[in-house]
Amino acid sequence: MTNYQICNHCIMDTTDPEITFDEQGVCNHCRTFGMIAAQHWFPGPEGNTKLKAIVDRIKKDCADNEYDCIIGLSGGVDSSYLAYQASQLGLRMLAVHVDGGWNSELAVKNIEIICEKLGIDLYTHVVNWEEMKDLQVAFLKSGVANQDVPQDHAFFAALYNYAVKNNIRYVLSGSNLATEGILPLSWGYDAMDLRHLESIHNMFGRIELKTFPKVNFFKRYIYYPYIRRMEVVKPLNYIPYDKDQAIKVLEKELGWRYYGAKHYESRFTKFFQAYYLPQRFGYDKRKAHFSSLIVSGQMTRVEALKEMEKQLYPPEQLREDKEFVIRKLGLSEVEFESLLQAPLKSFLDYDSDYRLRLVLSRIKQRLKGIL
Numbered sequence: 001m002t003n004y005q006i007c008n009h010c011i012m013d014t015t016d017p018e019i020t021f022d023e024q025g026v027c028n029h030c031r032t033f034g035m036i037a038a039q040h041w042f043p044g045p046e047g048n049t050k051l052k053a054i055v056d057r058i059k060k061d062c063a064d065n066e067y068d069c070i071i072g073l074s075g076g077v078d079s080s081y082l083a084y085q086a087s088q089l090g091l092r093m094l095a096v097h098v099d100g101g102w103n104s105e106l107a108v109k110n111i112e113i114i115c116e117k118l119g120i121d122l123y124t125h126v127v128n129w130e131e132m133k134d135l136q137v138a139f140l141k142s143g144v145a146n147q148d149v150p151q152d153h154a155f156f157a158a159l160y161n162y163a164v165k166n167n168i169r170y171v172l173s174g175s176n177l178a179t180e181g182i183l184p185l186s187w188g189y190d191a192m193d194l195r196h197l198e199s200i201h202n203m204f205g206r207i208e209l210k211t212f213p214k215v216n217f218f219k220r221y222i223y224y225p226y227i228r229r230m231e232v233v234k235p236l237n238y239i240p241y242d243k244d245q246a247i248k249v250l251e252k253e254l255g256w257r258y259y260g261a262k263h264y265e266s267r268f269t270k271f272f273q274a275y276y277l278p279q280r281f282g283y284d285k286r287k288a289h290f291s292s293l294i295v296s297g298q299m300t301r302v303e304a305l306k307e308m309e310k311q312l313y314p315p316e317q318l319r320e321d322k323e324f325v326i327r328k329l330g331l332s333e334v335e336f337e338s339l340l341q342a343p344l345k346s347f348l349d350y351d352s353d354y355r356l357r358l359v360l361s362r363i364k365q366r367l368k369g370i371l
């Protein structure tokens, strides 16, 4: 066991098992962020010009279509603010909301308000609850860290499937470097990896996933980008995206309401992030979140360390949420507690496309060097 160490620049520490530090005591996440940001993050005036060029291209390309692009709405800050910004840019959006069974009432209300006020057509996909439940229990039995794979996979897959169905090429994504530039791989393995999802479900699931939305390797890396020529656009990387400011704008302009913390729009995600991960693995996602805000200049390290002193889960709320999760998953308290005792596993303990993707990205890098 290595000794505890915390980065001198952000607040990531040795609870990330793969973290490394340079001679100045700065972690690999800070260094990687610097490299990625230089290529993909344009919060200054340059971003404006770049974004305008992208939007003009989309509008031109979609002039004959009913919609310019598709957007996934969760009711959270990122996707809500993205919808607001895209609307300001005059993009005609079709919104998709995927109901995985865990939405907080506030999140649903936020989605309704956004679509109504901004005049966006909304399609809601309701995931078959029996299948979702079976998959989620299978993931709990597997003992892996990322228990949000079932929800996240369904969100992305349903969004892409619906885009294809409606012949929409452009997908707006709220993913951004300003608020989520840092996340260790072992804390949150890729939810889009269908081989990983199915290997866990084959081992621990009970019923067949007949209607559960899926995206496989071929669709993700060949069909969508090369055959359907779909493109993911991340507008929040081209504007000075400040989370607190964004919340204020959403509240003032749309009557949107905040629900407490990043990704707490889902009651399961809240329980998973504030209880399962820290209790079982010692992973506190606030560290990654605040570190992202530090490297993007929205928070100081001192402020972040002070925030970390706050209680992660007030006991009364934890009790309520835990009861809710147990009831919703159709488990007894004893069954649930025994699931929380499952041996801790890495995503690498199960079949996945991780190694195949590593090989592909190396080939891609080499080709870039040659071309």
Ligand SMILES: [Zn+2]
Pocket (backbone or CB within 6 Å): 007, 008, 009, 010, 011, 012, 026, 027, 028, 029, 030, 031
């Ligand atoms: Zn760091």
